[in-house]
Amino acid sequence: MNSLPPRSALAWICFVVALGIITFGLGVRDFLSLSPAGMITLIAILLIVLLADIYRVRLSAFSIIITVSTVTLFGSALVFGKAAVVLALGSIAADLALRRPWIKVLFNGAVYALMTWCSAAVWQALERNRPIEAMHPLSSLESTLAWVTSGVVFVVVNAVCVITVVALVDRSNAGHVARSSLSGILIQLLTLPTLGVLFAVLYRIQPWALILIILPLVALYYSLRSTEQVRQQAHRTIERLSDVLDRRDPSTYEHSQRVAEYCRLICEEMKLPADFTETVVLAARVHDLGKIAIPDNILFKPGKLTPQEWIVMRTHASEGADILAGIDSYVPSLAIIRHHHERWDGKGYPDGLAGEEIPLGARIVAVADTYDAMVSVRPYRRGLHTLTVLEEIERHAGDQFDPRVAATFVRIMRQREGLQPADLPTAANAHPIH
Numbered sequence: 001m002n003s004l005p006p007r008s009a010l011a012w013i014c015f016v017v018a019l020g021i022i023t024f025g026l027g028v029r030d031f032l033s034l035s036p037a038g039m040i041t042l043i044a045i046l047l048i049v050l051l052a053d054i055y056r057v058r059l060s061a062f063s064i065i066i067t068v069s070t071v072t073l074f075g076s077a078l079v080f081g082k083a084a085v086v087l088a089l090g091s092i093a094a095d096l097a098l099r100r101p102w103i104k105v106l107f108n109g110a111v112y113a114l115m116t117w118c119s120a121a122v123w124q125a126l127e128r129n130r131p132i133e134a135m136h137p138l139s140s141l142e143s144t145l146a147w148v149t150s151g152v153v154f155v156v157v158n159a160v161c162v163i164t165v166v167a168l169v170d171r172s173n174a175g176h177v178a179r180s181s182l183s184g185i186l187i188q189l190l191t192l193p194t195l196g197v198l199f200a201v202l203y204r205i206q207p208w209a210l211i212l213i214i215l216p217l218v219a220l221y222y223s224l225r226s227t228e229q230v231r232q233q234a235h236r237t238i239e240r241l242s243d244v245l246d247r248r249d250p251s252t253y254e255h256s257q258r259v260a261e262y263c264r265l266i267c268e269e270m271k272l273p274a275d276f277t278e279t280v281v282l283a284a285r286v287h288d289l290g291k292i293a294i295p296d297n298i299l300f301k302p303g304k305l306t307p308q309e310w311i312v313m314r315t316h317a318s319e320g321a322d323i324l325a326g327i328d329s330y331v332p333s334l335a336i337i338r339h340h341h342e343r344w345d346g347k348g349y350p351d352g353l354a355g356e357e358i359p360l361g362a363r364i365v366a367v368a369d370t371y372d373a374m375v376s377v378r379p380y381r382r383g384l385h386t387l388t389v390l391e392e393i394e395r396h397a398g399d400q401f402d403p404r405v406a407a408t409f410v411r412i413m414r415q416r417e418g419l420q421p422a423d424l425p426t427a428a429n430a431h432p433i434h
Helices: 007-032 036-054 069-097 102-126 141-170 174-182 186-205 207-247 255-269 274-285 289-293 307-313 316-324 328-338 360-375 386-395 403-417
Strands: none
Touching (some): 007 069, 007 102, 036 069, 069 102, 069 186, 102 141, 141 174, 186 207, 255 274, 274 360, 289 316, 328 360, 360 403, 386 403
16 A cells, blocks of 8 residues: 555545544543543553554565554553553554555554454443443453453454455455465464453553563564464475476576566456465466476476376476475465466366366466466577567467467567567578477
8 A cells, every 4th residue: 555545445444544533532532531540551551552563463465464562452442441542543653653654554543443442342331331440351251251242343343444455455355365364373363352351450450560461472473473484484485496496497497487477467467356466476486396296307308208208297287286285375376286287278287177167377377387488498499589479379369378368468568578560580580389
């Protein structure tokens, strides 16, 4: 959201910000009714929110941010009620310190205000509007059920606000955004309201006892960060392995990187969802990983392969999918990797899928992979001229390639290269097609 988002996303942001301003105003009224000691305590907690929000954890591929400041927000809602809404100022201050765009500053602050006010309102309503000073989250079964319900509201309001705006900005499916973003960290997220209750209980026992919650918060932060780092490191390791495989043959050096970039261009031109685009790009970066299982005498053979050798070579697509099947973050990409050599007319491999049966991501990788293979120098032929390859892709749209994907890629490359049919090399210097 560095620039203005789409209208639908902008409308949602304005709606959330408007609600945030309203709830913040209502919360300030409650804040002003607190005792001086209560005001000072909330201001001190606000500084904790500021510090925690500066050290956030960003989930890969999406603009989802997890922060342990939510522990203090929920705990403060249980202790101070709706007055805790003023802690949203900590989020605003953190965003300003990090020089984030103004639209993010307003949206994040509004989400903080909304989730805190709503959870506090539910907490107080279920506790039959008893004085906030007399409310204790573990004083009875009813109180326990009240804070559990309040915690659910806290998490849901936050999730709905953030996941909806990400889905609208990236033109993605909200359910897929939620599944992709929260995969592997759900337990940590559910821990946040529980630690918030610990925050409230410690405050009721003795305000200075809040120091005891600092260590669990730090541990939770490092747990979230480590989870994301492991996910990213797994991707980098697999991609480096794929690059090493490319480097073994000078003719395929950086092939996977180029194919991934072409796939991104196609997805963006087709205005496909951002989450789908990242899945396709992730698959493209490692689409030939299965070649690690192909014997060198076949993989690096300078001439044409025999029918028996082709049978072995064609196993690389399914081998690649099998290799990555045990890594959760690659699961959405497995079908793309397995089927990137299928043909639109059903004559491809490994399963002979045809037309729409072939995953769209695989159809995109197929076009990008073929283009890069044809323009690259190989041991048995020179690289072909770009326009020659584009005309070949056009010629085989509808039999080898998805017509829509092929047309999109040809249009992109001709615009990028400024090519016209007259630019095609003459017969004297044209590279022959093998």
